[in-house]
Amino acid sequence: MIGLRDSVAGRIVLAILSLLVLLFLALPIVLIAVTSFGSDALGSFPPESWTLGWYQQVFADDSKWPAALLLSAMVAAMTTVFSVALGMTAAIALVRSDLPLRSAVYGLVLAPLVIPQVVIALGMFLLFEPASMLGSPIAIALGHTVLAAPIAVMIIMATLKGIDERLEDAAASMGAGRLTIARRITFPMAAPGVVAAAVFSFITSFDEFFISQFLSSVDTTTLPVQVFNVLQYDVDPSVTAVAALLIAVAVLALAVVGVVRKLGSDKQSGLLPVETGISTGGETR
Amino acid sequence: MAAPVLAPAEPAVATAPGSGPGGLRRRLSGRRTRFGLLNATPVVVYLLVLFIYPIFSTLLLSVEGEDGGFTLHWYADALQGTNLDILLATLRISAETSLLSLVIGFLLAYWITRLRPLWAGLVMLVVVVPHFISALVRTYGWIILLGDHGLVNEALVGLHVPGAPFQLLYNEIGVVIGTTSVMLPYTVLLLYAVMRGVDRGLIAAAASLGAGRLVTFRRVYLPLVAPGLVNASVLCFILCLGYYVTPALMGGPKQTMVAALIEEQVMKNNQWNGASAHGVILLLLTFAGLLLLQLFKKAGEARRNRGAA
Numbered sequence: 001m002i003g004l005r006d007s008v009a010g011r012i013v014l015a016i017l018s019l020l021v022l023l024f025l026a027l028p029i030v031l032i033a034v035t036s037f038g039s040d041a042l043g044s045f046p047p048e049s050w051t052l053g054w055y056q057q058v059f060a061d062d063s064k065w066p067a068a069l070l071l072s073a074m075v076a077a078m079t080t081v082f083s084v085a086l087g088m089t090a091a092i093a094l095v096r097s098d099l100p101l102r103s104a105v106y107g108l109v110l111a112p113l114v115i116p117q118v119v120i121a122l123g124m125f126l127l128f129e130p131a132s133m134l135g136s137p138i139a140i141a142l143g144h145t146v147l148a149a150p151i152a153v154m155i156i157m158a159t160l161k162g163i164d165e166r167l168e169d170a171a172a173s174m175g176a177g178r179l180t181i182a183r184r185i186t187f188p189m190a191a192p193g194v195v196a197a198a199v200f201s202f203i204t205s206f207d208e209f210f211i212s213q214f215l216s217s218v219d220t221t222t223l224p225v226q227v228f229n230v231l232q233y234d235v236d237p238s239v240t241a242v243a244a245l246l247i248a249v250a251v252l253a254l255a256v257v258g259v260v261r262k263l264g265s266d267k268q269s270g271l272l273p274v275e276t277g278i279s280t281g282g283e284t285r
Numbered sequence: 286m287a288a289p290v291l292a293p294a295e296p297a298v299a300t301a302p303g304s305g306p307g308g309l310r311r312r313l314s315g316r317r318t319r320f321g322l323l324n325a326t327p328v329v330v331y332l333l334v335l336f337i338y339p340i341f342s343t344l345l346l347s348v349e350g351e352d353g354g355f356t357l358h359w360y361a362d363a364l365q366g367t368n369l370d371i372l373l374a375t376l377r378i379s380a381e382t383s384l385l386s387l388v389i390g391f392l393l394a395y396w397i398t399r400l401r402p403l404w405a406g407l408v409m410l411v412v413v414v415p416h417f418i419s420a421l422v423r424t425y426g427w428i429i430l431l432g433d434h435g436l437v438n439e440a441l442v443g444l445h446v447p448g449a450p451f452q453l454l455y456n457e458i459g460v461v462i463g464t465t466s467v468m469l470p471y472t473v474l475l476l477y478a479v480m481r482g483v484d485r486g487l488i489a490a491a492a493s494l495g496a497g498r499l500v501t502f503r504r505v506y507l508p509l510v511a512p513g514l515v516n517a518s519v520l521c522f523i524l525c526l527g528y529y530v531t532p533a534l535m536g537g538p539k540q541t542m543v544a545a546l547i548e549e550q551v552m553k554n555n556q557w558n559g560a561s562a563h564g565v566i567l568l569l570l571t572f573a574g575l576l577l578l579q580l581f582k583k584a585g586e587a588r589r590n591r592g593a594a
Contacts, residue, residue, distance in 0.1 A: 116527020
């Protein structure tokens, strides 16, 4: 049983069990990353010998991976643009205005996160199939935006809430117009949040499988759909290297967000030395 | 947030809307309303067209007969025979997954609340990073780990566990392990948020009044975090209901879930009406779960109010 007051034995047992749970979370990912460099990509751990051969296979001339990678990157880029545009306007409306039916709008924006993805994917299919848009990168990106936009809205909302509105008022009192304020004050301060929203939108789309599966056609498959097909139907050991690349992209994305946030909070605390404790406290996660 | 601390002198713009009469302020609020409507329009239109309308057409399709008239027989189909088995398997696997996530997520989240900030941050990183890595990739990792000659079975054989190696793939054990691993970060984050808010003073008070460890846990700590536990497990359950990737790759025929059935009906059998009916059933189950959470929340608030009065 978990001791609420500290007893040494209880603490040790809790720590061991918790470390096992952490292992449970991390092991599959570490395993993929390591085996992708092993000579036997589907098997023994740790690998008996090391190779970069699987990565070479992924990018070989007759490989089907580069096309899928390119499509996924293109779809993710479009999704990022759509989602950040929607996210910025929606966040401004929700945080910086007197919006009638505010909670209804907020509920609508968050709804895609709790509705089963299969239902969203099915609806998308019913929408795009009659328009014969299956396999179109735009259709897939429009679909992914439904999942990515709520995340972008939440991130940008949190950022806007962390910005002191009095800075904008001060600029206005000194004669700055609305556009100037947006360009010179609000946007620079919201930039880290917008970058984070963009990165998360990109990764949401890049990793998204189910909507892509419904909206793909035989000759246009995104990277996750291709990975799924390989895992389900034919065994191609280079899939391990692709999976490792997906891990690398996600980790890189998180690193970018981390760095931008750090830079942003430094900048903000430089601007408002009096308030550092308050303004950064509201933002950190 | 910071406004009341430093600028009590100019509340006109920073404070909440509608906080008083005055021509200027009303005009300002009118402009702010128009500004809000203008900015809210893109996202609302987008979601109405690409999210609400498609779901609505799913709804219509699920009650449309072959002749175009109203029928409920797609629902009758969905609720009998193999289809019913699949629905029940979905509910069963979702329940098993959310229970397992709750138990081990509770353990981990509790441990994190007891760690020093630096360590807690590092451990949270191990929880959060997997959350952003494709579920497909994590599932593939488990497929390698749980194979007959995978790391898990090798370790069990090495430890001379009787009966090893076990069949851990293409059955329910594999599906529940894989799905739990995918859902766990989410559960841990929800639980941690609640547990961090527990007032340690209450625990100390219980202890100082002579309550034993078990009593303190059962009578003080559990009631304090119970709303969070309910929240986390119901949300996890809802997310599992429509989940596809892990059960499809790690399960056998008995672990077919509704999402896989819908996929098959649409992609292979061109049976859109039946697929829509299944989709609507998932949707209704989701709403039921969310409603349950609302009711729990209301009940909790009512109890607290009574306690205060």
